[in-house]
Amino acid sequence: MNFRQKIAQFMYGRNGYDAYSQFLLLAAIVLVVLSMLFTWLPPLAVLFQLGEYAVLIYCIWRVLSRNVYKRQQENARYYEKRQAFFRWCRGVRDRWQQRKEYRFFRCPSCHALLRVPRGKGRLQLTCRKCGNRFERKT
Numbered sequence: 590m591n592f593r594q595k596i597a598q599f600m601y602g603r604n605g606y607d608a609y610s611q612f613l614l615l616a617a618i619v620l621v622v623l624s625m626l627f628t629w630l631p632p633l634a635v636l637f638q639l640g641e642y643a644v645l646i647y648c649i650w651r652v653l654s655r656n657v658y659k660r661q662q663e664n665a666r667y668y669e670k671r672q673a674f675f676r677w678c679r680g681v682r683d684r685w686q687q688r689k690e691y692r693f694f695r696c697p698s699c700h701a702l703l704r705v706p707r708g709k710g711r712l713q714l715t716c717r718k719c720g721n722r723f724e725r726k727t
């Protein structure tokens with residue numbers, strides 16, 4: 590049996606390297622860089638180093654885990670959070686691009702985002718989501 594086959598046999602029935610593990614590895618690398626940047630402040634550098642070990646151990650443990658079902662659920666949750674983060678980034682970008690034509694307000698009761706054309710004076714706004722009415726200068 591060659592080395593590849595041995596590895597394949599060892600990894601059989603284990604979770605393996607998934608997207609969440611990839612993210613954890615990246616986080617560990619960021620912590621390595623941070624701990625190197627903060628060598629002038631030993632307590633913080635040590636903290637980053639401990640975090641780096643913890644994240645790395647957790648990552649390796651996930652890759653080798655035999656509870657594949659649970660690890661897949663974690664991976665799915667990670668994907669959801671990543672999607673939400675990208676959506677949020679797109680929202681920030683869109684608001685920035687439209688900032689000259691529109692103003693954006695949060696509904697005080699349900700926190701939904703409202704988009705209103707600029708320069709219309711004081712307006713009575715109605716939230717589309719919950720119907721709450723409030724006044725804002727546009």
Ligand SMILES: [Zn+2]
Binds near residue numbers: 696697698699700718
């Ligand atoms: Zn609302």
